[in-house]
């Protein structure tokens with residue numbers, strides 16, 4: 001992990017335990033976060049380079065390719081979690 005990443009992480013302290021997220025969940029969370037924050041879809045959907053690996057998505061529970069929330073700019077996963085639970 002690079003130094004800059006750690007700094008970003010500490011700046012965006014969210015009450016979530018999302019450490020690994022699959023692409024659909026990350027994209028959706030980023031989309032919902034931008035809609036909520038700016039009233040617009042995100043200009044950039046995800047980082048150009050994501051490091052996916054096999055794992056379990058902490059949002060939907062799927063065993064699939066997952067990456068870090070950083071790749072989706074640390075969106076508010078509560079927005080998507082609420083949706084799933086309803």
Ligand SMILES: [Zn+2]
Nearest residue numbers: 022025057060
């Ligand atoms: Zn997922």
